[in-house]
Amino acid sequence: MSKYKLSRHAPGTAPGTLVTSESALPCVIRAIAYNETDLVEVNIEDPDQLKPLMEQWKMIWINVDGLGTKSIIEKLGAIFGLHPLALEDVLNPYQRPKVEEYGDTVFMVMRMTHFANKHLVLEQISLFMGRHYVLTFQGKPGDCLDPVRERLRKGAGRPMRQGGSDYLTYALVDAVVDGYFPVLEHYGEWIDRLEDEVIFEPTQQTIERIHHVKRKMSRLRHAVWPMREMIAAFSSHIPHVEPQTRLYLRDCYDHVIQVLDLLETDRERASGLLDIYLSSISNRMNEVMKVLTIISTIFMPLSFIVGLYGMNFDTSSPFNMPELKWRYGYPMALGLMAAVTAGFVWFFKRKGWVWQGK
Amino acid sequence: MSKYKLSRHAPGTAPGTLVTSESALPCVIRAIAYNETDLVEVNIEDPDQLKPLMEQWKMIWINVDGLGTKSIIEKLGAIFGLHPLALEDVLNPYQRPKVEEYGDTVFMVMRMTHFANKHLVLEQISLFMGRHYVLTFQGKPGDCLDPVRERLRKGAGRPMRQGGSDYLTYALVDAVVDGYFPVLEHYGEWIDRLEDEVIFEPTQQTIERIHHVKRKMSRLRHAVWPMREMIAAFSSHIPHVEPQTRLYLRDCYDHVIQVLDLLETDRERASGLLDIYLSSISNRMNEVMKVLTIISTIFMPLSFIVGLYGMNFDTSSPFNMPELKWRYGYPMALGLMAAVTAGFVWFFKRKGWVWQGK
Amino acid sequence: MSKYKLSRHAPGTAPGTLVTSESALPCVIRAIAYNETDLVEVNIEDPDQLKPLMEQWKMIWINVDGLGTKSIIEKLGAIFGLHPLALEDVLNPYQRPKVEEYGDTVFMVMRMTHFANKHLVLEQISLFMGRHYVLTFQGKPGDCLDPVRERLRKGAGRPMRQGGSDYLTYALVDAVVDGYFPVLEHYGEWIDRLEDEVIFEPTQQTIERIHHVKRKMSRLRHAVWPMREMIAAFSSHIPHVEPQTRLYLRDCYDHVIQVLDLLETDRERASGLLDIYLSSISNRMNEVMKVLTIISTIFMPLSFIVGLYGMNFDTSSPFNMPELKWRYGYPMALGLMAAVTAGFVWFFKRKGWVWQGK
């Protein structure tokens, strides 16, 4: 729950105030400028370096890793004419995915996922799409956009390099959506393993693991659900998007629906595991109870019989336990006990309690 | 969950890239060309063989089994002018059912079901409907479309042979939808058997079987649900569909609704089984507990009494267990024990614990 | 689940094919022809007999019981110009309630309910409404339409006899809807009885009965739910319905809503019974456990004490159980045991386990 704690400014602060979180990393800017035939990648120290690049090239993609250097972010805001409210959303990185128009600029927030050191990372990526540029902000280095960079580098003459900022935006959105598939696959396999565990060796940890997966699923769903709406809005309401790109966005929309479908299926499976777990616990308790009952039921009558012949009545009276003096008294007592045991074993077999397996 | 693992290309690949899965079977093409009076069935090796057929006949249905031969699929794409995004969907066979227009061609994805070796098969069938042809792709040989082939062969002069590609498409969609009924019937009967099992001999396996059926139901629902929308869209938005065919599609739409109704009913029944199972387990544990309690309650006091008369107090004192020396001490002790037992049996009868049956 | 098994033709059959089920009863036709002043009831052997009747009378209601005589149904289809798809629905009697227009004819499917030999019957009634006739098909003789027949016979000069086919159709729909009320009342009373049973004498059968009622409720809801939509569509979209009749249909619509309300309430009650049942089982197990615990806790220490004085230590040593030789050793031992028992009884009273009632 501490997820919105670090970065959220104090309640009631003026809207559009830029406050960088103390724990945020310093900004690292990297630009890829390209046209149909050429491409150049530059590390940027000062946003002012961007101006000549933008004049020279048809398209530029500027990616900012880290949200900690306020001066750089303000300068970028000034250069590209970004709205303060949008910049505020960039710096408070727990926004719901959405798309908004601020004049000519389209502002987009998405949640991007990947695994870093076996931990699920759900990170906000903010995107500004102008006529001839795309500007993206991420909290940390490391993302799922490398395939897009690769396609840019190798794509001379392909749609990737011919398209404008709308096509690049589509490619980024698509990469973000596609990034969910390996994560879902990972959790799908985890649920597979939990399914075995819950049947063959359920422990208290199992339930915690099931719960853990359910929570992750829930977080993913909260991240993906509004992206569905966002892509639909981007594809239909935003003016600068080419018809051809809209076709690709429809494909991308299908992928989001597919992600949601898979999430839904996995959530159902995880919920089903809970039922199996509880019934499995009940079965085990039942089994334990049966062992106890069988043992008690056999040995209690036997203990009674041996106690009976341990009584100290004065055997000089012919009415007091004459069997103690019989020549075959002891074998007869043993026989009686064997008969009682056999009787109970027969009873349990009839009830189907013994040799029935688990 | 590994279902989308094999065939999905790497995240971030350029859209419209055709990647055939390594595990996919090689393509086998079979065409049925027909008009109102004649019909011919041909096995096709090379897609180029299709051109003369298409010139000669009014209608042609080309069915491709297997998605593994990239060259054939690319050639088909070129001949029929299929959009790369649509072909990509054909090769990633875990798409949601949908219908899309690409210019004059209508692209449709459905999920087809049948049993193969007692296992439920849910396979994607992709369909392109042009003016004078229908082109279908399936992953594996074996489908539920034989009745359509039969009706084509025997249907000279009937609507089946008079109709255009819209009617053939309708017939295929209808066959796909009708294919769900035997599958549902199978699961319906399975749930019937589980209902008996859960009442008369519930085991841990029962809960796993119930869960298994629920999961299958859930998969079927995920497959059928979007087909409802798809048929509605096909019937209302697609321009080349004849009014007469729309009437038939309405009928087909009714069938999908019926399938969903049956699925819903079966899901409810399967969920109800869980309740019965858990209450059945509780009842059994209750019964075991009662046996244990009855045995303990009867034999513990008896053991106490026999222990009492097994004490070694010096009976030379008149206060120390004088009953040990009485002439009828032992019969009296037995009588006391019989009385105690009778008392508890009466108590249990009053509580309704004994002879009450299950 | 076998409900759609008998009559459904094989998947992929051509649409509009008429296949009569082998188990269907032969057709019995009965016509009521009437105008404002006169009325005649005729048993029809051959559909051709209908033609003179239809020329002579203003209105005619033809009811067909049994769906097994294919020739008769085909002849009726020819006389009244019924669409093959509609006739197919008549013969596959597990359709969802719906209303459809085929040219001038309105086709309607409803599910009618009544009790036959204490079993709930949910039967399809199919209705064709033309200008001057209403044609109804039922699977079996016996229905809930007798009040309509009675009103026709006695209704000279009343709206029933003045109205056209739309009014007669309304009257039939209304009778079908009203037929649900006694059935619901029956189940309502059954749930009342189950409420007593679940509290006072719950057994494993109780849970099966609750489940049975829930399933019946679910079937009824599946039958009634689409009738709501159907009546709304009939009342608003169908052209030949008089304004006056629309007013009556609004009333009929209210009744369907009422039926759904009652069903919903009963379903909630049945679900609540499950909770009570499970808590009742838990309570009983708790009670059994308490008896076991009380008995064990009292007798185990007592058995220990009597065992103690049954040990055979050599009492010639003054340290070995000197109490065995005391004059009042036995009474003291009895006193000790009484004290222990009293201590535990006090402990249980403080815990509130004894004399607390159920």
Place this chain on the structure above:
Amino acid sequence: MSKYKLSRHAPGTAPGTLVTSESALPCVIRAIAYNETDLVEVNIEDPDQLKPLMEQWKMIWINVDGLGTKSIIEKLGAIFGLHPLALEDVLNPYQRPKVEEYGDTVFMVMRMTHFANKHLVLEQISLFMGRHYVLTFQGKPGDCLDPVRERLRKGAGRPMRQGGSDYLTYALVDAVVDGYFPVLEHYGEWIDRLEDEVIFEPTQQTIERIHHVKRKMSRLRHAVWPMREMIAAFSSHIPHVEPQTRLYLRDCYDHVIQVLDLLETDRERASGLLDIYLSSISNRMNEVMKVLTIISTIFMPLSFIVGLYGMNFDTSSPFNMPELKWRYGYPMALGLMAAVTAGFVWFFKRKGWVWQGK
């Protein structure tokens, strides 16, 4: 479930047939006629008495208690020109709340609630609103409308007396809605008490009480839910309502929403109680089990030891129980038993089973 049993006429009766229930009370009519300055209250024996009153006064409110005198209701129907379908609804007093227009007359059905002898009463009130009159029907005397009567009596010159039939209707609807608040308050307090009961002294009765409250909540919700829609429809679709009155109706609509909110909150609370109850039962069983286990675990080993030294081996052999002849054999045995007991107590303390409180 018997709630719609008494008064509902037989299925299939002609619509608009007036059938008074045998158990219905005879009609008692009371009219309040008023204008801005004067007001008169009259008991009416014969509806014809109403005519002069209506001619003389600007507004009249006629209230009918009891629905048993068919002749009076028919006469009222004739005088005010009420539609037979509406009158039928008046006499079948289990209608869903609704508003309907019949020509100039507006017909409204509501469900009114109050406590009579500590029992929740949910009674139908039917209302006809004409130009210059409001006519209300209730099944039984006793309602929540007295504040409206009082405001009429004392309201000379206030909107209450200046307004037309729309304002009076609003005042009645508002009084009906406000009548739900004390009822909800009552149940709210009941749930408060159940919350204490479920934690501190849960019994089988508790679960029945929780269930009882839930059912009442459900009945109230079924009564209120359609009133929301009804007031919205009355406020927006009915022509004769003054703009000023619409403003008041918006306020009234807010109150209905508030009632639904409170109901929803209470339902959630009641459902939560169930969870607490079940976990409370489990806890108690756990506690009982622990006592049993502690007692058994301590005394079983002790009983074994004392039994050991009660064996009758021939102690003349030096290998047979030499400790029986030791001088300090008995104290040593006692010491062994003390050590075993101490060991188990230590074990239970480590497990946290003893002195841990509830």
Place this chain on the structure above:
Amino acid sequence: MSKYKLSRHAPGTAPGTLVTSESALPCVIRAIAYNETDLVEVNIEDPDQLKPLMEQWKMIWINVDGLGTKSIIEKLGAIFGLHPLALEDVLNPYQRPKVEEYGDTVFMVMRMTHFANKHLVLEQISLFMGRHYVLTFQGKPGDCLDPVRERLRKGAGRPMRQGGSDYLTYALVDAVVDGYFPVLEHYGEWIDRLEDEVIFEPTQQTIERIHHVKRKMSRLRHAVWPMREMIAAFSSHIPHVEPQTRLYLRDCYDHVIQVLDLLETDRERASGLLDIYLSSISNRMNEVMKVLTIISTIFMPLSFIVGLYGMNFDTSSPFNMPELKWRYGYPMALGLMAAVTAGFVWFFKRKGWVWQGK
């Protein structure tokens, strides 16, 4: 449930009647008047003091703490021309959040939250927005609006001081919405702690705490949910709102959605805790049962054996317990017991009951 008890006037009271609750605090008025350059804060005793202020300054914000002084509220109503229905809502402080237009004045109800002495406070704030003033009413002193006051004081030349009443209203709404974040953070941390508690030391109190949190979550959701709609309505339907302010309101709307998202996530987590709790209880009971079963199963056979050799058969017969006289009888008996114990320990190990940890 007593929450709407104190202040609600009796059912049926005339609408628009102002009734101050007895427990309400007396009114304390504080006004902040400002323009772009200057600002003055005044404590107001008599509402008439407001008139000169309003003439002199461009904008004024009047805040009233306490709703107990009827004369003051009536005077304010007269000065600003407030509708009696709106004032009634101010005094009945359990309204659903909403926005309403009364002529030129916009009336708004919100629910404001903060912690006071570690208790969650959910208080109604009512707001009237006129052309040049904003008038707010709160029940108690203490709110979350101080940041707005601070921004007013320090904001010379900023939008805060340049904007009109719409901007001030936005700022207040935003502060109210932002006030939910710290509260949610608090509950989020509480759920974190409960997650540990439920796994490591669940008690009956745990379930009550979980339930408590769920109830608070539910109350918050009931408060926030309608604010979503309210802000949407305010942003789109209210005429006097500047386009610039609408942009800010969109941001504010995003925040409400975020609050609802967080609430939903926390509710899911709290519900998951319940599952963990119940399975944890089951596990513990299982563990207790196992200890009991192990102890019983080991010691019952041992007790039987020692009882056997405590029988008093006459050993002069060679068939009666000859082992008692054997030289190594006792060691052999001990050996037998050790063997039995070892057998059971092996059995338990194979079952996985011992040394398996929790």
